[in-house]
Amino acid sequence: MKAARLRGDPFDALGDSNRRAIVELLGSGAHTVREIADTLPISRPAVSRHLRLLKNAGLVIDQPKGTRRIYALHDRGVEAVQAYLKEVWGTAAARFRLLAENTATSGLKGQGTSRRRRR
Numbered sequence: 001m002k003a004a005r006l007r008g009d010p011f012d013a014l015g016d017s018n019r020r021a022i023v024e025l026l027g028s029g030a031h032t033v034r035e036i037a038d039t040l041p042i043s044r045p046a047v048s049r050h051l052r053l054l055k056n057a058g059l060v061i062d063q064p065k066g067t068r069r070i071y072a073l074h075d076r077g078v079e080a081v082q083a084y085l086k087e088v089w090g091t092a093a094a095r096f097r098l099l100a101e102n103t104a105t106s107g108l109k110g111q112g113t114s115r116r117r118r119r
Contacts, residue, residue, distance in 0.1 A: 008057035010059050010077060010081050012057070013053050013054050013057035013059060016050070018040060018050055019050045022036055022040070022047070022051065022054065022060075023073065025039055026071060026073045027073060030070045030072035031070070031072075032070060032071070033048055033068075033071070034068075057077065058074055058076065058080065059077040060073060060074055060077070061073075061074040
C-alpha cells in the first residue's frame with residue numbers, strides 16, 4: 001500500500017468533515033489558521049488541532065511567515081492517496097472487466113432479459 005509510507009493514516013485524517021473541508025480549502029491555495037477559521041464554523045484552536053492531524057498524516061505542510069504559519073497541501077501526501085485509490089480502482093475495474101468477459105463467453109449474455117409473466 002503506497003499510502004502506508006505516510007506517518008499517520010491519511011484516510012483516518014480525512015474521516016472528519018471539518019478536515020475534509022480544510023483540505024478542500026487548501027486545494028485552492030495556502031492559508032493561515034485564521035483564514036481557515038474565518039471560513040469554517042469552528043474555532044482557531046480546533047482548526048490548529050485538525051491541521052496537526054492532517055500534517056501528521058502527510059497531507060498538509062506548514063511554513064513559518066513572521067508570527068504566523070502558512071498551511072498548504074503536501075503534494076507527496078496527496079499523490080500517495082491518489083496512487084492508492086488509483087491502484088484499488090484499477091484492481092476493481094480489472095475484476096469487473098474479467099467478470100463481464102467471462103459472462104459474455106459463457107453464453108449467459110442476455111439470459112437475464114426474459115421474464116415470466118405472472119397471471
